Amino acid sequence: MRQTRAVADLLDRWRAAAHAAGAKPDERSIRAGEQLLARWREPHRHYHTVAHLGVVLDVVDRHAGLAGRPDLVRLAAWCHDAVYDPRAAGDANERDSAALAESLLTGLGVPAPAVAEVRRLVLLTAGHRVTPDDADGALLCDADLAVLAGPPAAYDRYAAAIRREYAHVPEPAFRSGRAAVLTGLLELPTLFRLPLLAARWEAPARANLRRELATLTGSAAH
Incomplete structure (x- = not known):
């Protein structure tokens, strides 16, 4: 992947969130971030792009104090549209993105409860229906709809x-x-x-x- 300054900054943000969630600080986390960015840069995307990812992350960062686990919200932001096929039916993209998040984060050594929470957050973006006591879900969904x-x-x-x-x-x-x-x-x-x-x-x-x-x-x- 061609490393522009913007890409490098995004990868730094990915690694920081992954490590805060418990990922092992090794080359695997770097490769995982690069793999995710490659997905966000697929040629069939026109809105669900790296620019959208950046906006969502920026909103999460600005309002991180409102979340219980902002690191997990950031990881969910990275994964929430990682799988995006406009031809997919229903919530298939969200389900596949959640499955990818689970596989990716488990492989990086993130503890199972944190992985499960990221998966849950990603699935919320299918309908953006959040319970009143779910601050982390609210922040992710609000950022997604900004x-x-x-x-x-x-x-x-x-x-x-x-x-x-x-x-x-x-x-x-x-x-x-x-x-x-x-x-x-x-x-x-x-x-x-x-x-x-x-x-x-x-x-x-x-x-x-x-x-x-x-x-x-x-x-x-x-």
Whole structure:
């Protein structure tokens, strides 16, 4: 893998999180980070890229004090879209990403309880449904959905990137499927669970979702 400064920084962050979780500080952790980055750089990805990984990690780092085990949240961020196939059905990507996390972290010597927690966190990103007492799950899911609260132009770039990832889907089917995803998000009691982030992001995120949904269904946003 070509080592740019940005890549080197990401790998440093990976190793720090893995070692904090109990991984042995040897060459295997370096190779594991490189393998994960290679997945995030697959050519079929347009939104689920290293840039998305960086955003999620940045949110986790900024609000690490709200989590019980921020190192495990960081590892879950690394793994949550490590497997990403736009043609996969249902929550197959999340399940496969969770299985990859389990295998990878176990091989690095991370203790079994920590591995199980990372697996649990990764699976949460399938539906972003978090119980009120789950601060670690809330931080991961809030970070994963941060893109929804961006300025309209940034949100539109995100939506366009999602469409490129699903270029194989005919337009009518894409509109229907994407509308279902947006409707499911809008039906969540709250998109963001951590009060600090909800206060800042909930309103703009819902406005963006309603606006995109209106373009997909031909209805007026409200």
